[in-house]
Amino acid sequence: MNRRTAPALLLSVAVLAGVAGWPSGRAAEPTTLRIATEGSYPPFNFVDASNQIQGFEIEIGRALCERMSVTCTFVTEDWERLIPGLKHRRFDAVMASLEITPDRLRRIAFGKPYYRTPAVFMGRKGEVFASLDPAALRALRIGAMAGTPYAAWLEDRVGPPGDIRLYASLDDASLDLALNRIDLVLGDKIALQEWLKRGKEADCCAFVADAPRDPEQFGQGYGVGLRQEDADLRRRFDEALDAIVSDGTYDRIRAAYFPFDVR
Numbered sequence: 001m002n003r004r005t006a007p008a009l010l011l012s013v014a015v016l017a018g019v020a021g022w023p024s025g026r027a028a029e030p031t032t033l034r035i036a037t038e039g040s041y042p043p044f045n046f047v048d049a050s051n052q053i054q055g056f057e058i059e060i061g062r063a064l065c066e067r068m069s070v071t072c073t074f075v076t077e078d079w080e081r082l083i084p085g086l087k088h089r090r091f092d093a094v095m096a097s098l099e100i101t102p103d104r105l106r107r108i109a110f111g112k113p114y115y116r117t118p119a120v121f122m123g124r125k126g127e128v129f130a131s132l133d134p135a136a137l138r139a140l141r142i143g144a145m146a147g148t149p150y151a152a153w154l155e156d157r158v159g160p161p162g163d164i165r166l167y168a169s170l171d172d173a174s175l176d177l178a179l180n181r182i183d184l185v186l187g188d189k190i191a192l193q194e195w196l197k198r199g200k201e202a203d204c205c206a207f208v209a210d211a212p213r214d215p216e217q218f219g220q221g222y223g224v225g226l227r228q229e230d231a232d233l234r235r236r237f238d239e240a241l242d243a244i245v246s247d248g249t250y251d252r253i254r255a256a257y258f259p260f261d262v263r
Contacts (some may be wrong), residue, residue, distance in 0.1 A: 011189075023106035033072045034062055034091035039076035041255050044097045047076065056257040059221075060114055061095045063226075063249050067240035083108055086225055092233070094225035101219070109228045111237040113221025115262040119211035120189040122196075124177065124204050129184075132209055138162035141182040152184045153217045171195065177221055178204040184210060189260065 037045040037053060045055040053074045065072035074095075078083055082094050086108060100110045122133060130136065134157045142158065144151040154164045165182055168174040170192065173185045178201040185192070189210070196202045211218075224237050229232035244250045245263070254262060 007014065028071075029236075032068075032073070033065065033093060034073050035065075035093045035095050036075055036077045036082055036085060036091040037094070037096040038079050038082070041097055045095070049051060050071070056253065057095045057097065057114065059256075060244075060250065061224075061255045063244045063253065064237060064240040067243050068236050086227060088217065089227075092226075092230075093237070096225075097222050098225045099219055100221060100223050104225075109226045109234055110223035110228070111226065111234050112241050113263075114241055116219075116221035117191075118189040119153070119186060119214075119218050120192060121208040122174070122177065122185045122187070122192050122205050123183065123208045124180070125206050127183075127208075129208060132156050132211075134162075137184075140184055141165060142262045143167055143176055143182040143185045144187060145170045145173060148187070149217050149219065150188070150211075153211070153214060154186060158216065172263060175201055176204070178202070184208065190258065190262070193258070193260075 031232070037055075038059065039045055039047045039053055041055075043055055044057045045053065048054050053076065058073045058074055061072065061074065062157050075091060077091070077096075079096070082096055082098065083104070085091055086094050095114075097112075098104070100113060100151075104110070123129070129140075137154075137158045138161060143165045144154055144155055144167070146168065151164075151166050154162070158164060165173070165176070167176070170185070170187050173182070173187070174192070174195050176182050189207070192207070196205065224234075226234050241250075250263075
């Protein structure tokens with residue numbers, strides 16, 4: 001899913017006395033961390049009716065902190081201020097659906113991806129496709145949202161001469177699928193899952209298969225944002241992520257938000 005830019009939700013939060021930093025070379029590891037998020041991107045991070053920060057990546061963050069034996073405070077920040085605030089040590093990490101990109105890697109470091117948004121083909125119920133390799137796809141009418149990695153993948157791997165149709169929105173492409181104007185839609189699985197929940201036209205359709213994983217086109221995923229000098233903290237986040245994946249904690253949390261794998 002392309003991370004959209006949204007107006008941040010301002011929230012008054014309790015601030016710990018002193019900012020828990022993790023400067024490189026420090027002899028003793030701190031026991032507290034401040035983790036920033038945006039707070040307005042459900043179901044990944046949002047503020048509930050009780051002014052509590054919730055969401056998939058908040059629960060993952062809490063599990064990571066528990067595994068690292070540190071006390072974490074989650075705070076909200078404007079989207080545009082997340083990376084500057086991290087670099088200026090106003091918090092120690094960012095978990096805000098921050099996509100790992102070459103541009104951001106020049107400014108900050110990332111831990112291992114803690115989620116990806118799978119690319120998926122959606123078709124009409126009951127239709128069977130013998131193959132979804134690029135050669136077979138060239139015989140089909142395929143829709144995608146213009147300006148997305150999914151459109152770029154189709155243009156690069158399938159056409160021309162494939163019949164690729166680009167739309168202003170994923171909803172427009174999905175509606176054309178429901179009306180039998182195209183054969184498949186390629187898009188963000190999380191966004192398409194939301195469309196399938198709406199009923200009516202969405203009753204027509206179902207996922208056919210995930211597209212091949214292609215980091216070059218679809219990206220590397222979303223990771224914990226960290227300062228480049230905090231190599232030890234990055235190592236500890238990575239080890240904690242491996243641990244919660246191995247013991248089933250990650251899948252237990254994921255299942256409460258998504259009915260499919262997001263790793």
